[in-house]
Amino acid sequence: MTYIAKPNVHHPSLKANAIGLTRRDYEGAITTLCAGCGHDSITAAIIQAFWELSIPPHKVAKLSGIGCSSKTPAYFLLEAHGFNSVHGRMPAVATGANAANGDLIMIGVSGDGDSLSIGLGQLCHAIRRNVNMAYILENNGVYGLTKGQFSASADVGSTAKKGEANAMEPIDGVLMALTLGATFVARSFSGDKHQLVPILKAAITHKGFAFVDIISPCVTFNDHEGSTKSYAYTREHKVEVVQTDLVPIRDEITTDYAEGTVQSVMLHDGSWVKLRKIAGDYDATDRDAAYGYIRDYQKKGEVVTGLLYLSANSKDIHDQNDTVDAPLYNLPYDQLCPGNDALQKLMTQFR
Amino acid sequence: MSRVNDFAFKIATANGTGSASANGLIMQAIFRMGVPVTGKNVFPSNIQGLPTWYEIRVNKNGYTARTPHFDLMVALNAATYPQDVAEVRPGGYLMFDSSWPLDDKLKRPDVTYLGVPLAEMCNAQFKGVRERILMKNIAYAGALAALIGMDTAIIAQLTREKYAAKQALLDSNAKAIAIGYDYARAHFECPLPIHLEKMDATRDSILIDGNTAAALGAVYAGATVGAWYPITPATSVMEAFKSFCMQFRRDPVTKQKKFAILQAEDELAALGMVVGASWAGARAFTPTAGPGISLMSEFIGLAYYAEIPAVIVDVQRTGPSTGMPTRTQQGDLLLCAYASHGDTRHICLYPADPTEAFEFAAKAFDLAERFQTPTFLVTDLDIGMNDWMVPKLQWDDSYRPDRGKVLSAEELEQAKNFWRYYDHDGDGIPQRSLPGVHPKGAFFTRGSGHNKYGAYTENAAEYQEVLDRIARKVQGATKAVPGPVIIQTPGATMGLVTVGGCHAACVEAMDLLAQEGIKVNYLRVRGFPFGDEVRQFLEQHEVNFIVEQNRDAQLRSLLMLDLGVHIERLHSVRYYAGFPMSAHHVISGVKAKLEKVA
Numbered sequence: 046m047t048y049i050a051k052p053n054v055h056h057p058s059l060k061a062n063a064i065g066l067t068r069r070d071y072e073g074a075i076t077t078l079c080a081g082c083g084h085d086s087i088t089a090a091i092i093q094a095f096w097e098l099s100i101p102p103h104k105v106a107k108l109s110g111i112g113c114s115s116k117t118p119a120y121f122l123l124e125a126h127g128f129n130s131v132h133g134r135m136p137a138v139a140t141g142a143n144a145a146n147g148d149l150i151m152i153g154v155s156g157d158g159d160s161l162s163i164g165l166g167q168l169c170h171a172i173r174r175n176v177n178m179a180y181i182l183e184n185n186g187v188y189g190l191t192k193g194q195f196s197a198s199a200d201v202g203s204t205a206k207k208g209e210a211n212a213m214e215p216i217d218g219v220l221m222a223l224t225l226g227a228t229f230v231a232r233s234f235s236g237d238k239h240q241l242v243p244i245l246k247a248a249i250t251h252k253g254f255a256f257v258d259i260i261s262p263c264v265t266f267n268d269h270e271g272s273t274k275s276y277a278y279t280r281e282h283k284v285e286v287v288q289t290d291l292v293p294i295r296d297e298i299t300t301d302y303a304e305g306t307v308q309s310v311m312l313h314d315g316s317w318v319k320l321r322k323i324a325g326d327y328d329a330t331d332r333d334a335a336y337g338y339i340r341d342y343q344k345k346g347e348v349v350t351g352l353l354y355l356s357a358n359s360k361d362i363h364d365q366n367d368t369v370d371a372p373l374y375n376l377p378y379d380q381l382c383p384g385n386d387a388l389q390k391l392m393t394q395f396r
Numbered sequence: 397m398s399r400v401n402d403f404a405f406k407i408a409t410a411n412g413t414g415s416a417s418a419n420g421l422i423m424q425a426i427f428r429m430g431v432p433v434t435g436k437n438v439f440p441s442n443i444q445g446l447p448t449w450y451e452i453r454v455n456k457n458g459y460t461a462r463t464p465h466f467d468l469m470v471a472l473n474a475a476t477y478p479q480d481v482a483e484v485r486p487g488g489y490l491m492f493d494s495s496w497p498l499d500d501k502l503k504r505p506d507v508t509y510l511g512v513p514l515a516e517m518c519n520a521q522f523k524g525v526r527e528r529i530l531m532k533n534i535a536y537a538g539a540l541a542a543l544i545g546m547d548t549a550i551i552a553q554l555t556r557e558k559y560a561a562k563q564a565l566l567d568s569n570a571k572a573i574a575i576g577y578d579y580a581r582a583h584f585e586c587p588l589p590i591h592l593e594k595m596d597a598t599r600d601s602i603l604i605d606g607n608t609a610a611a612l613g614a615v616y617a618g619a620t621v622g623a624w625y626p627i628t629p630a631t632s633v634m635e636a637f638k639s640f641c642m643q644f645r646r647d648p649v650t651k652q653k654k655f656a657i658l659q660a661e662d663e664l665a666a667l668g669m670v671v672g673a674s675w676a677g678a679r680a681f682t683p684t685a686g687p688g689i690s691l692m693s694e695f696i697g698l699a700y701y702a703e704i705p706a707v708i709v710d711v712q713r714t715g716p717s718t719g720m721p722t723r724t725q726q727g728d729l730l731l732c733a734y735a736s737h738g739d740t741r742h743i744c745l746y747p748a749d750p751t752e753a754f755e756f757a758a759k760a761f762d763l764a765e766r767f768q769t770p771t772f773l774v775t776d777l778d779i780g781m782n783d784w785m786v787p788k789l790q791w792d793d794s795y796r797p798d799r800g801k802v803l804s805a806e807e808l809e810q811a812k813n814f815w816r817y818y819d820h821d822g823d824g825i826p827q828r829s830l831p832g833v834h835p836k837g838a839f840f841t842r843g844s845g846h847n848k849y850g851a852y853t854e855n856a857a858e859y860q861e862v863l864d865r866i867a868r869k870v871q872g873a874t875k876a877v878p879g880p881v882i883i884q885t886p887g888a889t890m891g892l893v894t895v896g897g898c899h900a901a902c903v904e905a906m907d908l909l910a911q912e913g914i915k916v917n918y919l920r921v922r923g924f925p926f927g928d929e930v931r932q933f934l935e936q937h938e939v940n941f942i943v944e945q946n947r948d949a950q951l952r953s954l955l956m957l958d959l960g961v962h963i964e965r966l967h968s969v970r971y972y973a974g975f976p977m978s979a980h981h982v983i984s985g986v987k988a989k990l991e992k993v994a
Contacts, residue, residue, distance in 0.1 A: 101835075102835065102838075103832065103833070103834060103835040103837075103838055104832055105832075106676070106831040106832065108672075118840070119840055119852075123838065124835035124838045125831070125838055126829075126830075126831030126832070126837070126838050126839065126840075126841070127838075127839070127840035127841060127842075128672075128675060128840075128841040128842075129840060129841065129842040129843070129844065130668070130671075130698065130841075130843070131668075131694050131695065131698050131843060134664060134665070134668045134694070134695065136665075136668075137660065137664070137665040137666075137667075137668025137669050137671075137672065138668050138669070138671055138672035138675070139672060140623075140658060140665075140668075140669050140672060141621060141623060141658070141668065141669035141670060141671060141672025141673035141674070141675075141676070141678075141680060142672040142673060142675060142676040142831070143672075143676075144621050144656040144658060144669070144672075144673055144678070145620070145621055145656075145672070145673035145674075145676035145677060145678035145680065146676040146677065146678070146830075146831070146832060148832060149676065149831055149832050166661055166662070166665075167661065167664075167665055167668070169661075170660070170661040170665065174658075362656075363656075366653060366656050366657075367651075367652055367653055368652060368653045368654070368655075368656055369647055369650070369652040369653065369654055370652075373620040373621060373654065373655065373656060373678050374620065374673075374676055374677035374678040374830070375677065376620065376654055378618050378796065378797055380654060381615075381618040381620065381645065381654065382615075382616050382617075382618055382791075382795075383615065383616070383644040384791065384793055385790065385791040385792070385793050387644065388612075388616070388789060388790070388791045389788070391612075392602055392788045392789060395602035395603055395604045395788075396424075396427070396428070396601075396602055396603070
């Protein structure tokens with residue numbers, strides 16, 4: 046229930062970003078999720094990321110499907126258009142919106158039920174099309190709104206609240222995205238804002254489909270012992286292999302890194318993603334190596350996190366279709382209609 | 397009775413053998429002789445080797461409906477000989493490939509057999525299996541030309557136009573035509589009593605299929621986003637849209653596209669893309685057929701309730717389920733009118749031919765944006781995939797798209813409040829804002845319960861208020877959809893009512909019935925929801941014959957549901973086995989009802 050208006054009180058000492066807005070200007074309605082829900086931490090990180098990027102909120106379109114995660118676009122960027130669509134079908138809506146208006150800065154928020162079960166096909170094809178958007182998968186391993194059924198991301202052997210163990214193999218969104226040719230693949234944890242915010246900033250800036258899988262514990266149905274998506278389990282088993290920094294185009298690169306420990310990837314707009322290696326042998330621009338690395342750790346029960354793969358030569362849906370730079374939705378009509386003279390000329394071909 | 401410029405013939409071949417180009421050539425040659433002509437392609441859901449037929453009707457009076465009576469059968473597929481022989485009208489002709497003898501069981505005393513050794517002659521003249529098969533199918537066009545008196549100069553001109561850049565093909569085509577033509581002239585009395593004579597009745601006309609015309613309508617309406625999933629018989633809508641856009645919609649310098657075509661993973665996604673694109677402000681559409689509408693139902697409900705424009709072209713084919721994908725029907729009338737769960741009612745436009753497919757396709761975008769709701773262009777396989785003779789399409793250059801109540805950045809800036817679902821003007825149509833335009837226009841689009849301000853609600857009164865306003869809004873479309881076509885006949889007391897492609901059969905049936913003293917007034921619905929004119933017409937007659945192509949009398953149900961007209965006034969006349977409606981079906985249906993009433 047997102048009708049509760051949040052009092053918009055600005056503390057005079059709140060810090061303003063480059064366009065004069067405070068973090069408050071990036072907030073939304075009050076959350077109606079359970080207290081302690083991982084999704085709310087992600088919402089906070091999204092707010093932080095947009096604020097740090099100094100993006101005018103109304104230039105953003107925020108989309109979702111159905112489920113707990115899909116409610117969250119109401120809780121950030123009040124001045125952005127939102128679209129809570131149908132279950133598992135947000136990728137199609139986002140694809141159409143992106144085709145119509147390539148200038149929109151798009152963020153999609155989905156969950157593991159929405160993305161990996163009912164919407165698996167749509168997610169796959171949005172990745173293939175490289176729709177220009179940040180796609181956030183808030184991954185808790187259960188269906189929250191329908192009260193605790195396993196989702197397709199539940200690990201083998203992980204138990205439901207009432208003790209039943211999951212027997213089926215999980216679908217791993219990150220491995221799938223790598224396989225399908227995603228140009229930006231990350232995994233993070235809702236409880237690690239320090240890691241998450243820079244990844245989100247890079248995902249929003251990336252041209253193409255930026256897939257961000259975020260382990261986001263469900264405090265009500267999947268935060269118990271026996272769950273592999275709980276706060277305790279994730280804290281204990283997550284392995285950060287690479288740390289992300291986004292250096293926007295307008296900023297001078299000032300960070301000092303020890304030589305050989307940083308990989309730099311330039312994004313389409315000239316900004317840089319700096320990837321500081323924590324695991325010394327990790328290469329975030331090598332798709333196959335990333336896949337193997339994640340698999341190896343998975344076998345040990347560990348969850349590799351960070352910006353795991355980034356392609357420097359991402360061709361988004363508009364590049365692929367070779368559309369004009371101007372957004373299609375408001376091209377002047379006289380550029381679209383060939384007119385009656387052309388029609389009469391054409392008619393001679395039908396005789 | 398003179399049978400000059402008034403006969404029908406049918407060509408039976410196997411698909412994938414090049415017969416389509418021969419059939420097209422024959423149609424076009426007759427058309428260029430100035431004689432009204434229509435063709436119906438009866439094809440299998442298959443790529444190569446299965447039986448296929450092409451029916452051509454020549455009619456000097458311009459009747460374009462299918463006729464099931466054939467004066468001449470060109471039987472070139474031994475697999476269908478028995479059926480093809482049976483379909484010849486008594487006193488008619490059957491041309492066959494006499495390279496092989498015809499089974500005596502296939503001989504009818506009331507049919508004249510014309511054997512032409514096509515395979516034998518082509519095997520002698522051409523090399524290679526493929527060329528021999530292809531040229532055999534051109535050679536029959538040559539034989540036909542002699543038999544029905546086609547103008548050879550026109551045929552030569554047409555082949556020159558078609559193969560202008562391919563001299564070798566032009567030569568072999570000309571040779572094959574001559575083989576057939578010369579044989580027929582040498583062995584039969586040419587032309588047959590059923591034959592062509594030049595007229596001047598096609599000067600201002602074209603031969604075009606409805607899918608091509610609908611695609612042109614979308615181009616002229618300014619559609620920029622097309623999303624689709626391939627499905628027979630709608631596929632050629634998007635193929636034509638693409639080809640016209642490549643011709644007309646590219647930047648003259650950069651060659652970049654001013655359109656986006658998205659081939660979706662399924663029809664669910666196709667309509668999702670249309671909804672997303674329309675939400676973002678583009679004119680967007682998807683062409684599909686019945687199975688696609690079933691899959692799209694979820695998004696149709698969202699677009700209806702969240703009030704997002706969407707243009708859906710339904711080229712109907714036979715159902716239920718996969719049905720017969722290559723046969724025609726009007727089986728989606730109810731589906732389109734009420735698609736999706738919950739209370740819905742959708743604007744539908746029903747073209748009768750390619751001209752209306754063109755005009756209504758453009759109109760659909762205006763209605764979808766004006767009323768902020770899914771709008772269906774309901775055509776069918778017969779209209780969509782067959783070549784129809786219609787007047788040259790015309791476009792009014794003073795046309796400007798009706799984008800509806802979309803607020804600009806300036807309007808939003810000046811507005812005191814923006815309430816997405818608020819009825820400002822009393823017409824049930826709220827104001828829209830587009831994403832990315834202005835902070836004051838921002839709101840959260842949702843398919844869940846919402847109040848008139850655009851906020852989430854579970855409040856009974858707030859929910860119902862919005863739902864009732866949407867009903868008023870859609871009802872308002874009765875005055876905006878194309879009105880019915882009405883033909884009043886002096887002295888008539890009964891009504892003949894139909895929809896879409898049955899028009900051609902109905903107007904021909906009216907004339908024939910009148911010759912027997914049965915007079916009817918005529919009405920063809922062209923838009924849903926229906927308006928007062930339709931109600932008045934139905935109530936004006938004690939007996940109305942409702943002619944349509946589906947088993948369950950869906951048009952009759954729609955008329956009753958939407959207008960409250962009593963079923964006793966509405967007598968159903970139906971044909972739904974997959975071929976286009978013919979005057980014969982209408983007349984026999986009407987007469988059967990009349991006998992029952994008497």
